[in-house]
Amino acid sequence: MPRINLLPWREELRNQRNKDFGVAAVVVALLMGGIVGGVHYYYVQEIEFQQRRNALLESETAKLDKKIAEIRNLESEKARLLARMQIIQQLQSSRPEIVHLLDEFVTTLPEGVYYTSVQQKGRMLSMQGVAQSNARVSSLMRQLEASNYLENPALVQITASTGKRKGAAEALRLSNFRLNVSQQQQKKASKEEAGES
Numbered sequence: 001m002p003r004i005n006l007l008p009w010r011e012e013l014r015n016q017r018n019k020d021f022g023v024a025a026v027v028v029a030l031l032m033g034g035i036v037g038g039v040h041y042y043y044v045q046e047i048e049f050q051q052r053r054n055a056l057l058e059s060e061t062a063k064l065d066k067k068i069a070e071i072r073n074l075e076s077e078k079a080r081l082l083a084r085m086q087i088i089q090q091l092q093s094s095r096p097e098i099v100h101l102l103d104e105f106v107t108t109l110p111e112g113v114y115y116t117s118v119q120q121k122g123r124m125l126s127m128q129g130v131a132q133s134n135a136r137v138s139s140l141m142r143q144l145e146a147s148n149y150l151e152n153p154a155l156v157q158i159t160a161s162t163g164k165r166k167g168a169a170e171a172l173r174l175s176n177f178r179l180n181v182s183q184q185q186q187k188k189a190s191k192e193e194a195g196e197s
Contacts (some may be wrong), residue, residue: 100149101125101183108143108150112136123183125150131175134158144181153181 105115112132119126131137137158144153156178 097149097183104147104149108140108147110136110139110143113140120183125181125183126156126178127181128176128178130161131177132172134175137175137177137179141179149184150181151184153179155179 105118109115113129113136115127115129117128131140137155141153141155144150158175158177161174161176162172
């Protein structure tokens with residue numbers, strides 16, 4: 001006799017499939033959670049690594065900035081020291097110039113001429129004086145031009161005046177003059193000195 005299964009096998013099959021689907025859904029959800037958690041952990045580690053690198057770069061940059069500031073301070077100090085050295089060298093080299101200049105005033109001054117004032121501004125000298133004649137002023141200018149330490153004499157003004165000599169009855173005719181002359185550069189004068197010696 002045939003056996004007839006009267007149990008609700010379709011419902012059991014449906015329940016079994018629902019259980020299998022639930023288990024599969026839980027497994028997939030757990031797997032997805034693990035994947036998402038792993039990816040999140042990876043990116044958190046990468047961010048922390050990058051932050052450590054950034055902190056290291058910032059600290060190294062700060063150290064380099066301090067070194068750059070020190071280098072700039074050293075360079076400015078070096079420039080100040082070089083400027084001082086240059087001034088000291090200029091003073092050392094120009095020390096004998098005043099002696100030569102005063103000597104030239106005496107050696108270039110012809111008879112019958114004397115200075116009333118001499119002023120110096122930089123390398124330019126302005127001289128005022130009195131001469132017995134215009135020819136003596138011309139002689140003074142020629143001697144200044146031939147000097148080793150003075151150059152480019154230029155007559156600014158010459159005026160005639162009269163004066164009296166002590167014990168003389170007649171009045172002297174005098175020439176008041178003002179002229180400018182340049183002081184030669186030390187190198188040129190030094191070369192001429194070396195050529196003389």
